Amino acid sequence: MNRRKFLEQSTQLSIAAGAFVQSPETRAKNHVRKSANEKIVIGVIGCNNMGNGIMNHALNQPNVECAAICDIDTNIGNKRADEVMRKQGKRPQLYGDFRKLLENKDIDAVIIATPDHWHCLPMVEACRAGKDVYVEKPLANSIGECNVMVKAARHYNRVVQVGQQQRSGEHWQSAMQFIHSGSIGTLRKVHSWANFNYAIGSRIVPDEPVPAHIDFNQWLGPAPLRTYNRTRHHGSWRFFWDYGGGLMTDWGAHLLDIALWAKNIKTPPLSVAASGGNFYSPDFAHEAFDTLSVMYQLPDYTISWEQTAGTQNGPYGRSYGLAFVGNDATLVIDRGGWELFPEIDKGGYKVPAIPKRSGKETHEEHVKNWLECIRTRKETNCPIENGRLVALYAHAGNIALRTNSRLEWNEAAQSFGKNEAANALITPTYRAPWEFPKI
Ligand SMILES: NC(=O)c1ccc[n+]([C@@H]2O[C@H](COP(=O)([O-])OP(=O)(O)OC[C@H]3O[C@@H](n4cnc5c(N)ncnc54)[C@H](O)[C@@H]3O)[C@@H](O)[C@H]2O)c1
Structure with a gap:
């Protein structure tokens, strides 16, 4: 037994x-x-x-x-x-x-x-x-x-x-160790970006009857009732506020996680400011911004986020990634690996050049870590508090532009202070019979 x-x-x-x-x-x-x-x-x-x-x-x-x-x-x-x-x-x-x-x-x-x-x-x-x-x-x-x-x-x-x-990927861990050890000098800022064609959504089409194999009421769940439209359903729900947050949350949840990890940050930003809009074309079905720049202020660090849906070019020849700017070098990373761009001073590199470190797929390691923790009851590589903090950064980026305001999150009060427009976007109203859970 x-x-x-x-x-x-x-x-x-x-x-x-x-x-x-x-x-x-x-x-x-x-x-x-x-x-x-x-x-x-x-x-x-x-x-x-x-x-x-x-x-x-x-x-x-x-x-x-x-x-x-x-x-x-x-x-x-x-x-x-x-x-x-x-x-x-x-x-x-x-x-x-x-x-x-x-x-x-x-x-x-x-x-x-x-x-x-x-x-x-x-x-x-x-x-x-x-x-x-x-x-x-x-x-x-x-x-x-x-x-x-x-x-x-x-x-x-x-x-x-x-x-x-x-969080479970070897090359992400080695890059973080490299930064934590002080090897790029004092880390002052990080640029993060995600530019993808898919994030523009698909061309607008009329609503249609719900296909027989889909329980659309259950798909909507706590979200507002509406008629079925394929451009808001499987996969492309990401571009509509009732179900997702566009690239800011889709990729921001991954990349801002690394931006915070590099300095082991456990607190919300001091402030969040954003600019952008939907500038690509009126013919595509999305509410989430196709063009968005966000600046996060922290005590001794700034994080910038850039997204340009409908393009796939980006800094350092990468459609997405992060560039950590230290006093002595910039470390650039994506899922393919990381590389170093040392600063030059008096004709020499401030830190020794090192070969590019390649990366690999990390889902399997992450799942393995979960299963192992289920057996041992240890903390996972990405605990819930970490998921919450990163999601807070990402949602605040969208909320800053949706309300055209510079936001300051008050962790004690769990609010954006007196900014009522932003506060209204902290918690959704669930559609009956679904009720917002209470613990
Ligand atoms: N970690 C990653 O790299 C990564 C990559 C892609 C997606 N995701 C995340 O995974 C999640 C799913 O994304 P996706 O791309 O698979 O979306 P998807 O639309 O392709 O799949 C979602 C599935 O959920 C089903 N579903 C919807 N409501 C349901 C309900 N109430 N009960 C049961 N099933 C329901 C849908 O029918 C669909 O089959 C999202 O949160 C997304 O952000 C993570």
Whole structure:
């Protein structure tokens, strides 16, 4: 009998004997350390693009089984269930409502890879149900949702990995060590940028009837009710405020994470200022800005963010990346690797030139780290507080331009002070019957 079964049975016996009844909260807080050869049973909520990728990385590890998949699109759900059947020899149970999946007591942990407006509720409910969680970035589509997710993870004592996978990447770690060791001199500023064609969205098309395989009401969930339009659905929801935040949150969640990591920053910025707009063309379907520049002020550091949807050129010949400017050298990094541009003084390099360090895909390492932490109950490489802080920076960038204001976040008050227009964008109003979760 494994430890989990033993605990379940002893709880049942105790209940039968009337000795004690555990509250759901106590049950969620109880966790079982698993040995390396005990199976971790996962469920996946949202399995089109990223959910499928993360699930497969998990299934490639030993002693992992997928027991259930939940998607509001039955075409996608069935396709993935068939693929999992071929991979593990057992078809996962298919659900359209994540609450049913969470009732499945066999499931230890869930992957949440729904659109951003659908991260908070499933994540909080998964914690309440005693499941560990891999939740995609940005942590949520608002600062208010991120806050309640942090509370849920800690209150229910869950192992949570946020999908900022660079945290588990060897070349990202080595670059951070290089900077932390002082090798580029005092780090004063970082430029970060993301320029992608996809972020312009697709050409505007009229609304149409909801395809039969899609439960569109469940897809909208807590977001405002509206008619179906394909340009706002799978994948391209990212460019509409009710569901996502455009490049600022899509790529900002990754790159601002590195900008903060370089100085081990754990606090919000002193101020945020932004400029930009939608200047590309009126023919494309998006609300999120195609053109955006954001400046974050910190006590001894500035972070700049640049996005230009509809282009793919960028500084240092990269469509996205970061350039850390130190007194002695600039370190430039993207997923392909990092390289150094030393400053020159009196005809010589201020720091020795070193060969370019190449990088590789980091999702699998990040998933491995999550599974390992589920077994050991240790902190993951990207804990929930980190996901929340980075999401706060990214959302504040959008909010600064949406409200045409220079923002100052008050962490104690959890507000932008007297800026009521910005405060109105901290927490969304959920559409009934969905209720904003309380811990
Ligand atoms: N870490 C990364 O590198 C990375 C890369 C891409 C996407 N992402 C993140 O992954 C998440 C998903 O993005 P995507 O590109 O896979 O989007 P997608 O639109 O391709 O897939 C989302 C899936 O969720 C399903 N879904 C929507 N609402 C649901 C609900 N209530 N219950 C169950 N299923 C539901 C949809 O039907 C769809 O199959 C986003 O948060 C995104 O930011 C992360």
